[in-house]
Amino acid sequence: MEGENTKSKQLYEQAKKIISGGVSSPVRAIQPYPFYTESAQGSRIKDVDGNEYIDFCMGYGPNLLGHAHPEIKQAIAEQLDNGWLYGTPLENEVKLAEKVTDAYPSMDMLRFVSSGSEATMSAIRTARGYTGKNKILKIEGGFHGTHDSVLVKAGSGATTLGKPNSKGVPEEVTKHTLQAPFNDIESMTELIEKNRDDMAAVIMEPVMGNIGPILPKENYLKEVRKVTEENDVVLIFDEVITGFRLAMGGAQEYYNVTPDMTTLGKIVGGGMPVGVFGGKREIMDMVAPNGNVYQAGTFSGNPATLSAGIATMDVLENENVHDTLNKKGDEIRSCLSDIISDAGLDYEVSGISSMFKVFFGKAPTNYQETLKCDKSGYFDFFKRMLNDGIFLPPSQFETNFLSYAHSDSDIQKLLNAYESNLKQS
Ligand SMILES: N[C@H](C=O)CCC(=O)O
Numbered sequence: 001m002e003g004e005n006t007k008s009k010q011l012y013e014q015a016k017k018i019i020s021g022g023v024s025s026p027v028r029a030i031q032p033y034p035f036y037t038e039s040a041q042g043s044r045i046k047d048v049d050g051n052e053y054i055d056f057c058m059g060y061g062p063n064l065l066g067h068a069h070p071e072i073k074q075a076i077a078e079q080l081d082n083g084w085l086y087g088t089p090l091e092n093e094v095k096l097a098e099k100v101t102d103a104y105p106s107m108d109m110l111r112f113v114s115s116g117s118e119a120t121m122s123a124i125r126t127a128r129g130y131t132g133k134n135k136i137l138k139i140e141g142g143f144h145g146t147h148d149s150v151l152v153k154a155g156s157g158a159t160t161l162g163k164p165n166s167k168g169v170p171e172e173v174t175k176h177t178l179q180a181p182f183n184d185i186e187s188m189t190e191l192i193e194k195n196r197d198d199m200a201a202v203i204m205e206p207v208m209g210n211i212g213p214i215l216p217k218e219n220y221l222k223e224v225r226k227v228t229e230e231n232d233v234v235l236i237f238d239e240v241i242t243g244f245r246l247a248m249g250g251a252q253e254y255y256n257v258t259p260d261m262t263t264l265g266k267i268v269g270g271g272m273p274v275g276v277f278g279g280k281r282e283i284m285d286m287v288a289p290n291g292n293v294y295q296a297g298t299f300s301g302n303p304a305t306l307s308a309g310i311a312t313m314d315v316l317e318n319e320n321v322h323d324t325l326n327k328k329g330d331e332i333r334s335c336l337s338d339i340i341s342d343a344g345l346d347y348e349v350s351g352i353s354s355m356f357k358v359f360f361g362k363a364p365t366n367y368q369e370t371l372k373c374d375k376s377g378y379f380d381f382f383k384r385m386l387n388d389g390i391f392l393p394p395s396q397f398e399t400n401f402l403s404y405a406h407s408d409s410d411i412q413k414l415l416n417a418y419e420s421n422l423k424q425s
Pocket residue numbers: 025026027028060143156157210398
C-alpha cells in the first residue's frame with residue numbers, strides 16, 4: 001500500500017522532529033515510514049489512511065485473544081469507573097496473583113511490575129541478593145529487556161538494528177554477564193563450573209522468542225536445570241513471551257522443567273503494561289519490605305492491568321484457547337513448509353504453539369546460525385506481505401504470533417500471501 005499512506009507518512013515526518021527516531025520503541029521504525037494505527041479489532045489492525053491488515057504481530061505477543069477482546073474491554077471499563085491508580089493494594093492484585101501462582105507452581109510468591117524489562121531486572125537483582133553473588137549467565141541472542149546487565153548480544157530490535165551491545169552500558173556492569181550459545185549444554189556447564197563461586201543466576205528464554213522462535217533441543221532444558229541445581233545457581237526462566245502461550249503454565253509446564261524463578265509479561269496483563277517476577281518463597285522473601293533487595297514502582301499492580309489480566313485468565317480457563325491455537329499453529333507450520341518446498345526455496349519454518357516464522361535460511365538452533373539468515377531479503381518480503389494486507393513483525397528476528405481471534409479464513413489468506421510473496425524472493 002505504498003504511496004497511499006499519506007497520513008502515516010506525514011505523521012512520521014512530524015514525529016521524527018520531536019520523538020527520537022520518530023518512535024517509542026525502535027522496532028516500530030519501519031522504513032521508509034511505518035503505518036500509524038487508528039484502531040484494531042479481533043485479528044485486524046487499521047491504519048489512519050483506511051488500510052486494513054490481518055495482524056500477526058499482535059502487539060509483539062500480548063494479544064493472545066486478539067485486539068479489543070470484549071471481555072477484557074468490559075473488565076477495563078468497569079475498573080475505569082472506579083479509578084485507575086490508587087497507590088494502595090487492591091483485591092484484584094490478590095486474585096490475579098492466585099491465578100498466576102496456581103498456573104505456575106514454581107512461583108510460591110510473586111510481584112507485579114509494569115514491564116518485562118522491570119521483571120527481569122528485578123529477578124536478577126533478587127537472585128544476586130539471595131546468593132550474594134554477582135555474575136549471571138545469559139544465552140547469546142536472548143532478549144531480557146533493556147536494562148544494562150542484559151544488553152549484550154541482545155536479540156530483538158537490538159539484533160535487527162545491528163546494535164546487540166548497547167553503548168552507554170559500562171563495562172563494569174557487563175563484565176558480570178557471561179554468555180553461552182543456546183542448545184549447548186557443554187559451554188554452559190563449563191562457564192558455570194569455572195565461575196561457580198560468583199555465579200548468581202542463569203537467565204534464559206526456554207524457547208528463544210526474540211531471535212526466533214528457536215526451540216530447545218530434546219533434554220536441553222532438563223540438562224540446564226541439572227547443572228544449575230548442582231552448582232547452586234538460580235535458574236530464571238524468562239517467560240515473558242512463552243508464559244500463558246505454550247500452555248497455561250508456559251514453557252515450564254510444556255517441557256516439564258521447574259525453574260527457581262520466573263518472569264512473565266505480555267499476555268498476563270491482557271494487553272495492558274505488565275511484568276511479573278516470582279519464584280521460590282525463600283528467594284522472594286529477599287525482596288523489600290521483607291528483605292533487603294529493593295524493588296518498587298508507582299504503577300506496579302496497576303488496577304486496569306489487573307482487571308485485564310483477570311479477564312484474560314478467565315477466558316483461558318473457560319475456553320479451549322491453548323489446544324485450539326497449538327493445533328492451528330501446527331497446521332500453519334506444516335502448510336508453510338509445503339509452500340517453501342513447492343517453491344524450491346532453501347528456507348525453513350520454525351515455531352511452536354502459536355509462534356511461527358519462516359527463516360530466510362536454515363532454521364537456527366542458536367544465535368550465530370540466526371545471523372546467517374537473509375535479513376534484508378526478509379524485510380523486502382515483509383513489505384510485500386504488508387502490501388497484500390498482512391502485517392507481520394518487520395524483522396527476520398521477531399516471532400509471528402497467531403491469536404485466538406484469527407479465523408480459518410484469516411489463516412488461508414496468510415498462507416496464500418506467503419505462497420505468492422515467497423515465490424518472488
Ligand atoms: N521483541 C520485543 C519484545 O518482546 C519487541 C517489542 C519492542 O521492542 O518494542
